[in-house]
Amino acid sequence: MRILASTTNRILRQLRHDRRTIGLLVVVPVMLLTLLYFMFDKQEPVFDRIGLIMLGVFPFVIMFLITSIAMLRERTSGTLERLLTTPLVKVDLLFAYGIAFGIAAAVQASVAAGVSVWFFDLETAGPPGLVVLIAIANAVLGVALGLFCSAFARTEFQAVQFMPIVVLPQALLCGLFVPRDQMAGWLEAISNVLPMSYAVEALQEVGSHADPTATMWRDLAIVAGCIVVALVLGAATLRRRSA
Amino acid sequence: METAIEVNDLVVHRGKREVLHGFNCRIARGSVTGLLGPSGSGKTTLMRAIVGVQIVKSGTVTVLGQPAGSPDLRRRIGYLTQAPSVYLDLTVQENTRYFASLYGLGAAAADRAIADVGLADAARQLIATLSGGQLSRASLACALVGQPEVLVLDEPTVGQDPVLRDELWRQFRQLAAGGATLLVSSHVMDEARRCDRLLLIRDGQLIADDTPAAVKTAASTDDLDDAFLTLIREREGALA
Numbered sequence: 389m390r391i392l393a394s395t396t397n398r399i400l401r402q403l404r405h406d407r408r409t410i411g412l413l414v415v416v417p418v419m420l421l422t423l424l425y426f427m428f429d430k431q432e433p434v435f436d437r438i439g440l441i442m443l444g445v446f447p448f449v450i451m452f453l454i455t456s457i458a459m460l461r462e463r464t465s466g467t468l469e470r471l472l473t474t475p476l477v478k479v480d481l482l483f484a485y486g487i488a489f490g491i492a493a494a495v496q497a498s499v500a501a502g503v504s505v506w507f508f509d510l511e512t513a514g515p516p517g518l519v520v521l522i523a524i525a526n527a528v529l530g531v532a533l534g535l536f537c538s539a540f541a542r543t544e545f546q547a548v549q550f551m552p553i554v555v556l557p558q559a560l561l562c563g564l565f566v567p568r569d570q571m572a573g574w575l576e577a578i579s580n581v582l583p584m585s586y587a588v589e590a591l592q593e594v595g596s597h598a599d600p601t602a603t604m605w606r607d608l609a610i611v612a613g614c615i616v617v618a619l620v621l622g623a624a625t626l627r628r629r630s631a
Numbered sequence: 632m633e634t635a636i637e638v639n640d641l642v643v644h645r646g647k648r649e650v651l652h653g654f655n656c657r658i659a660r661g662s663v664t665g666l667l668g669p670s671g672s673g674k675t676t677l678m679r680a681i682v683g684v685q686i687v688k689s690g691t692v693t694v695l696g697q698p699a700g701s702p703d704l705r706r707r708i709g710y711l712t713q714a715p716s717v718y719l720d721l722t723v724q725e726n727t728r729y730f731a732s733l734y735g736l737g738a739a740a741a742d743r744a745i746a747d748v749g750l751a752d753a754a755r756q757l758i759a760t761l762s763g764g765q766l767s768r769a770s771l772a773c774a775l776v777g778q779p780e781v782l783v784l785d786e787p788t789v790g791q792d793p794v795l796r797d798e799l800w801r802q803f804r805q806l807a808a809g810g811a812t813l814l815v816s817s818h819v820m821d822e823a824r825r826c827d828r829l830l831l832i833r834d835g836q837l838i839a840d841d842t843p844a845a846v847k848t849a850a851s852t853d854d855l856d857d858a859f860l861t862l863i864r865e866r867e868g869a870l871a
Binding site for chain 1: 645646685700706710712714715717718720725729730732733734735773777
């Protein structure tokens, strides 16, 4: 527990020294939402639908990218090798990344949701707090998948290529462009095993129901399960001994 | 003499190349052992095997009576990698405190380690802004901070000015006097004088394992550089 806390603290400190990254984390989603808002000017229901989903998609994409690069830096700078000679347990490191970037995602999602609700009149039947909660879960999912995927990249060049592989299919099939139940059967089957589909469904539930529904809680539980599985798989790819 | 590190018939492959071919050595507790040899001779590989991060083909490495890499050893061993491995986007103090925390130690231990490597004035500086010499000392502070019983230091004094190098070696001697076991790799023969024992390694073979004085006597020269050369030639002559 002590090591988990100090590792989380260390990652947050690294982030704090990098003011530009913090700025980008907070500003970029807001900028993109602004773009969407003006694109769908006078088509309020469309912005309500797409803006809401985007609140869940942005943190996932951004955290996936940041994490895979951060973890790759640990590997290439030799700090990972050094950490693995200390009492640190592998799971400490992975969960510390999950928590630290989860906190960053909470800030990011709160600002993005706040701006959407207050300035762009994004309307959801359910409470915006739930939107933020789902966005955070989605961000942590991005962190967990990023940690796992970074094991398969040796360079930054390779790491960024995992974004189109991992992120794009999920974004395409999550129900943003075509409702999932209107897709060809095999596409729907694929989307059924992609975690982002559930995060988006959870957001849509909040959008259309005043009270949290059973479906929303089930979806959130599925996302949480995927996070744990990805983190454990990530720990399995971290080897103390290397060739 | 109590043994701190024992390596038996160690064979290590890196890529397609066999780097260590049945390597044997024994290092006494409370001593400073110099690991000398040209670049590519297998020094780093041997050190990685001792700290337990190297995949080995066969053979055994025992540290403080336990197989290298055992969980219990991780709080008793300190490792300085050849390339400085610290977080560039943190200050010296933040780095050292973080590594201290992994051993359950607090800020006082971290500050002591920083002072020991002569970085007290730069404690609040970001690592990315340090000079090369300062950078490797910051990395060294993170290896010393856990007050380990076994310290494996891969070229700790590269790029340091002579006065600092002298101070660092004084400290290594002090740590050994306090019971720690140090294995220090180096290119600089002049540092070899300050070791209790030397391991000369070339192409993954142990060429000599003796005190600095005995190495010089064996090669009948007063200069360690010459001694190394003579020993290699003798060995190659014997093989030919």
